[in-house]
Amino acid sequence: MIAARVLLPLVLCWSGLFAIQANAQSIYYRYPGPDGSVVIDSSVPPNAVPRGYDIIRLDGTVVKTVAPKMSDEERKAHELEFGVEEARAAADEKTRKWDESLLLRYSNVQDIDVAKKRAINDIKVRISILKSNLSIIKQQVYSNQGEAAELERRGLAVPSELVDTLASLRREITTTEQHITSRQEELEEVANNYERDKRRFADLQGQVDLRRNYYAKPKK
Incomplete structure (x- = not known):
């Protein structure tokens, strides 16, 4: 045992x-x-x-x-295909987020028109302020240039402070003009973006209406 x-x-x-x-x-x-x-x-x-x-x-x-080892040509083709798929997936995700944002922010196309008008008016106000500042700066330049010219006619040397002030004002004019150009480009871009949003929102509304009409029909 x-x-x-x-x-x-x-x-x-x-x-x-x-x-x-x-x-x-x-x-x-x-x-x-x-x-x-x-x-x-x-x-x-x-x-x-x-x-x-x-x-x-x-x-x-x-x-x-x-899996079998890929040749260089097969590997490159695979990487290219993967890159295309990745880019397509990223584009689809971007469109999905865009659609969600539109549906959350707006109830109809008229809401987009109101938002567009408000955004464009805001940019126009900024452009107006920049142009007003530009006009003031140019007047300062004309005044200082006249002062410098008068000193030269009298045979006097132009003070270095005045020369520096003129140079600074000219740089400010260039900078302000660049800002105005940027704002004008922004104005066009914003307007185009809102029009694009309107077209996309209309498409989404059309899809919703089609589904609503489909399910509202009596089934035979």
Whole structure:
């Protein structure tokens, strides 16, 4: 009885070892041969690895698949295709967020017209202020230039402070003119963006109306 108790764990242990060995031996590799045939073996030769292979069990079930190594041309084509898909997905996501924003901000096309008018008026006010500032600066330049000219007619040297002031005012004129140009470009861009929003919102409204009409029809 004691011997049986001692032998039973040993038998179970040996059985487990045999099962592990059997499982290890039941893994095979299936890969294409150089002539296109299918080879099943206990290992994959190094020259066959680039062609790809499957790790399979004895019953044929696939444990893992290792894809064939791509050529440079195939890799470039794959990267290009992946890049196109990625760009398409990014564009779709951008459109989705745009649609959500439009539907959250506006109830109808008239709301977009109101927002457009408000934004354009705000930019026009800024342009008007810049033009007013530009006119004041130019008047200062004309005044200082007249003062400098009068000193030169009298044979007197123009003070360096006056020369520096004129140079600073001219730089300010250039900067202000650039700001005016930027605001005018912004005005056109904002107007175009609102018109684009109107067209997209109208499309979305059309889609909603189509669905509403479809589900409102009595089903035969």
